[in-house]
Amino acid sequence: MLLEVEKGVVLAAAPQRDHPVSRGTLCIKGWNGHQLIHHPERLTQPLLRINDCLKPVSWNKALSYAAQRITELQQAHGRDCVGVVGSLKTVNEASYLLGKLARTVLHTPHLDAPLRFDHAPSLRVLREQSGFANAAAALADIEKAGAILVIGADAKAQNARAGSLLLQAAKRGVPVIQVDPREQEHSRFFRLHLRPRPGTDLALINALSHILLAEGWQAEGLAGLAKLRDDGLERFTPAYAESVGGIAQDDLRSAAGLIAKASSLLILFGTGITQQANGTANVRALWNLALLTGSIGREGGGLLPLLTANNSQGAVDTGLMSEWGPGQRDLQEAAVRRAIEAAWGASLPAEKGLTLQEMIDHAGGRIRALYVVGENLAWSAPESAKTLAALDKLDFLLVQDLFLTETAARADLVLPAASFAEQEGSYTSLERRLQRVRRAIAPLRGCKPDLEIIQLLAGALAAPWPLRKAEEVFLEMQQLMPCYGGISWQTIGQPGGVLWPAHTDDEECTLYRKLLGDRQGAFTEVSTGLPFGDEPDADYPFTLITGRPLFHRRTGTLVTRSFTLDKEDPVATIEINTDDARALKLRSGWPVIVKSRRGEVRRTVVVTRAVPPGILYLPIHHKDGLSQSLMPSMLEPESAIPQMKLCAAKLEMV
Numbered sequence: 001m002l003l004e005v006e007k008g009v010v011l012a013a014a015p016q017r018d019h020p021v022s023r024g025t026l027c028i029k030g031w032n033g034h035q036l037i038h039h040p041e042r043l044t045q046p047l048l049r050i051n052d053c054l055k056p057v058s059w060n061k062a063l064s065y066a067a068q069r070i071t072e073l074q075q076a077h078g079r080d081c082v083g084v085v086g087s088l089k090t091v092n093e094a095s096y097l098l099g100k101l102a103r104t105v106l107h108t109p110h111l112d113a114p115l116r117f118d119h120a121p122s123l124r125v126l127r128e129q130s131g132f133a134n135a136a137a138a139l140a141d142i143e144k145a146g147a148i149l150v151i152g153a154d155a156k157a158q159n160a161r162a163g164s165l166l167l168q169a170a171k172r173g174v175p176v177i178q179v180d181p182r183e184q185e186h187s188r189f190f191r192l193h194l195r196p197r198p199g200t201d202l203a204l205i206n207a208l209s210h211i212l213l214a215e216g217w218q219a220e221g222l223a224g225l226a227k228l229r230d231d232g233l234e235r236f237t238p239a240y241a242e243s244v245g246g247i248a249q250d251d252l253r254s255a256a257g258l259i260a261k262a263s264s265l266l267i268l269f270g271t272g273i274t275q276q277a278n279g280t281a282n283v284r285a286l287w288n289l290a291l292l293t294g295s296i297g298r299e300g301g302g303l304l305p306l307l308t309a310n311n312s313q314g315a316v317d318t319g320l321m322s323e324w325g326p327g328q329r330d331l332q333e334a335a336v337r338r339a340i341e342a343a344w345g346a347s348l349p350a351e352k353g354l355t356l357q358e359m360i361d362h363a364g365g366r367i368r369a370l371y372v373v374g375e376n377l378a379w380s381a382p383e384s385a386k387t388l389a390a391l392d393k394l395d396f397l398l399v400q401d402l403f404l405t406e407t408a409a410r411a412d413l414v415l416p417a418a419s420f421a422e423q424e425g426s427y428t429s430l431e432r433r434l435q436r437v438r439r440a441i442a443p444l445r446g447c448k449p450d451l452e453i454i455q456l457l458a459g460a461l462a463a464p465w466p467l468r469k470a471e472e473v474f475l476e477m478q479q480l481m482p483c484y485g486g487i488s489w490q491t492i493g494q495p496g497g498v499l500w501p502a503h504t505d506d507e508e509c510t511l512y513r514k515l516l517g518d519r520q521g522a523f524t525e526v527s528t529g530l531p532f533g534d535e536p537d538a539d540y541p542f543t544l545i546t547g548r549p550l551f552h553r554r555t556g557t558l559v560t561r562s563f564t565l566d567k568e569d570p571v572a573t574i575e576i577n578t579d580d581a582r583a584l585k586l587r588s589g590w591p592v593i594v595k596s597r598r599g600e601v602r603r604t605v606v607v608t609r610a611v612p613p614g615i616l617y618l619p620i621h622h623k624d625g626l627s628q629s630l631m632p633s634m635l636e637p638e639s640a641i642p643q644m645k646l647c648a649a650k651l652e653m654v
Contacts, residue, residue: 001014001016001026002014003421008442009038010034013031013033013034014026018496019496020495020496021139021429021433029562032562032564032565037419037441039403041403041404041561042402042416043401043402043404043408043414043417043446044416044445044446045057046058046061046414046416047411047414048062048413049411049412049413054404059448062413063459063460065413066398069412070082070106070369070396070398073368073395073396079108079349080110080349081108081369082106082367082369082370082371083110083112083354083359083367083370084102084373085112085113085114085370085371085372085373086098086099086113086315086320086374086375087113087373088114088308088309088310089309089420090373090425091314091424091427091450092314092318093451093477094449094451095311096326096476097454097455098454099319099320099325100344101454103349104346104348104463105461106461107347109331109350109351110359110367111319111320111321112322112354114380115312116356116639116641117381117382117644118271118274118275118307118308119307120636120639120640121274121279121283121638121639121641122269122283122305123316124280124639125284126283126303127328130296132328132483133328134317134432135302135431135432136290136296136297136302137301137303138432139304139430141300141304142266142268143165143168143169143300144299145169145300145301146263147174147175147259147266148166148174148175148176148265149177149266149268150166150180150268150269151178151179151201151268151273152179152201152270152273153180153271154185154547154548155268156184156185158270158308158548163186170189170190171189175258175262176189176192177190177191177194178192178193178194179196179201179204180193181195181545181611181612181615182195182545182547182611182615182617183195183609183610192251192255195247196245197245198545199532199645200244200245201245201273201278202278202285202529203236203245204241204245205285206232206285207240207252208289209233209285210234210236211256212289212292212293213292215260217259217260218293219293219294223522227523228523228526232528235528238252238253259293264300264301266300267286267289267290267303268304268306269283270548271308272547272645275645276532276646277529277531277533277634278527278530278532279639279641279643284524284525284527285524285526285527287524288523288524288526290303291523307430308548310429311427312430313428313430313432314428316328318481322353325340326481327482327484329480331352339480340480343476343480354366355635356381360377360386360387360390361390361633363394368396369396370391370394372398372399372400372401373401373417373454374401374417375401375407377407378410379406379621379628380621380628381628381642382628382629382632382633382642383599384599384629385629386598386633391410392410396412398411398414399413399414399415401414401415401417402417403561415448415453417448417449418447422439422441422443422449423470424436424438424451424470425451425470425474426470426497432483432499433496434487434492434500455468471489474489475489483501485501532646533632534596536614536649537648540595540649540650541614542616543615543646543647544594544615544616544618544627544646544648544649545615545616545646546617546620546628546631546644546645548620548621549569572601572602572622573604574592574603574604574605574606574616575607575616575617575618576607576608576611577608577615578608578609587607588605588606589604590605590654591603591654592604592605592651592652592653593651593652594616594627594630595651595652596630596649597647598629598630598631598632601627601630602654616651631643631646631647
């Protein structure tokens with residue numbers, strides 16, 4: 001993306017014509033995201049809570065106060081009483097130093113990021129099976145796929161480029177199989193649309209694998225087929241899947257047939273299958289399906305999780321996960337710890353850190369202070385009321401952001417950060433594309449880039465960190481991140497950047513299929529699944545599901561501060577099936593209250609056939625009421641992701 005600047009003011013955004021992925025296109029957020037840069041609500045001074053009011057103070061006073069309060073709390077409660085929350089929007093260099101600050105200066109193991117709420121199961125399974133917590137495919141594979149399975153995602157809304165390529169593939173005749181209870185805008189272009197009951201994806205995925213194996217449609221030369229069958233896949237017959245998920249056996253066989261005839265299978269998936277009680281089991285089942293077709297490591301095949309933020313992958317790579325350090329390396333491995341300690345010249349906390357939801361749950365007890373960088377937990381976490389109450393229990397809340405978000409408004413100290421146009425660094429896309437971002441304008445007066453703030457805070461905490469530029473930090477990162485090895489600062493500044501891993505500065509990246517070589521990986525265990533835990537009953541007769549619309553608001557920073565985007569999506573809606581609306585005597589445009597066992601929101605009714613009977617659909621993260629406030633904060637047992645994709649609900653007239 002390019003920015004038009006005049007006299008220090010960003011006037012407009014434009015696509016990069018020679019970019020190998022976007023090819024001169026931008027999504028609607030890209031065209032309008034610059035509107036937040038000069039928004040009148042931008043924070044331009046540190047704010048300190050005095051007599052229960054946030055009042056402007058100098059940077060020196062703000063930093064010294066932060067250091068004083070953190071030190072006092074650590075002396076009273078232990079060094080691990082502090083939790084640190086990283087961002088999916090900060091540059092890699094800032095994320096890396098934030099992890100270093102948390103683990104060496106603060107000496108706390110509690111470091112995590114909101115990616116935990118989206119794709120923790122994806123990262124866990126992919127790392128287990130391939131050694132890398134990242135996509136097992138690239139966007140270019142959409143154009144080369146023999147067949148495409150889209151499950152738990154509206155590709156157009158979650159990733160505009162992926163959605164565009166998917167639509168083009170469907171129009172070329174590539175069989176696209178969509179799995180989603182709800183009909184989407186582009187569903188009519190796809191070969192097959194399977195609409196399972198919410199929360200039953202595991203049965204459907206395993207049934208597809210069952211059919212492939214039963215019919216002898218699997219790829220040649222695979223090991224472990226008998227064990228796969230005997231360990232549980234045998235139970236997932238088409239009849240069983242139909243009884244669980246409601247998909248007709250003939251439709252399941254049709255889908256399996258399309259997959260079997262294809263030269264490769266590419267699987268695009270999103271939070272619709274990860275934010276569940278069976279999130280990790282779902283991704284393992286997808287891996288097995290891809291492996292059965294021989295598509296792992298094959299051109300036009302593999303698994304492509306549609307990550308939700310611009311630098312989600314960078315957050316993983318740089319170590320903003322409680323279990324992993326820089327380079328996605330397991331912090332519980334002794335050799336990894338020794339290598340990091342030697343490079344950083346400091347010991348690391350011995351214990352395993354809390355995940356993000358666990359930090360929220362322990363606020364006011366085990367966690368006495370939180371340092372939140374660039375994230376609005378009030379928007380991203382489930383059970384919003386519970387999250388806000390937890391933040392109020394903290395002895396000290398430090399927030400670093402562009403605006404006074406709902407989370408920042410509860411802080412004891414707020415630090416004004418620079419926008420994406422006001423800083424240097426690098427981002428890593430969902431397909432591992434490492435790209436440089438250049439400063440277009442100087443930071444607004446009073447604001448500082450995240451990278452600088454983190455270094456200044458380290459200095460205030462008596463850590464002798466000299467102020468370094470992004471390029472210098474990037475070179476340090478590479479020493480602990482083999483995945484970024486062989487990539488120069490100059491190379492990532494070229495159009496399109498570089499896909500990692502790369503061999504030399506002037507060589508195109510080794511793609512995932514080359515990375516794996518002849519090693520296809522192994523089949524994973526077959527899980528029978530867990531109930532989603534919030535079943536409908538007489539009091540709450542509907543199943544409520546959520547999804548990310550085109551105008552996905554996530555933390556509210558971008559969309560709610562862009563007058564163009566806000567105008568395009570002004571009304572918070574809820575979709576209800578035509579038959580259900582008739583029974584309740586509801587009409588489109590009428591206001592209702594949506595209630596779950598955890599809270600309520602007001603919405604405007606949309607009567608449609610896009611959702612099946614008994615199902616309600618809420619676009620997530622709207623300023624007029626956060627749908628995730630209705631969702632349970634129960635953690636999926638393996639990946640500690642909240643089960644915030646579906647719950648029981650009811651409607652009441654206003």
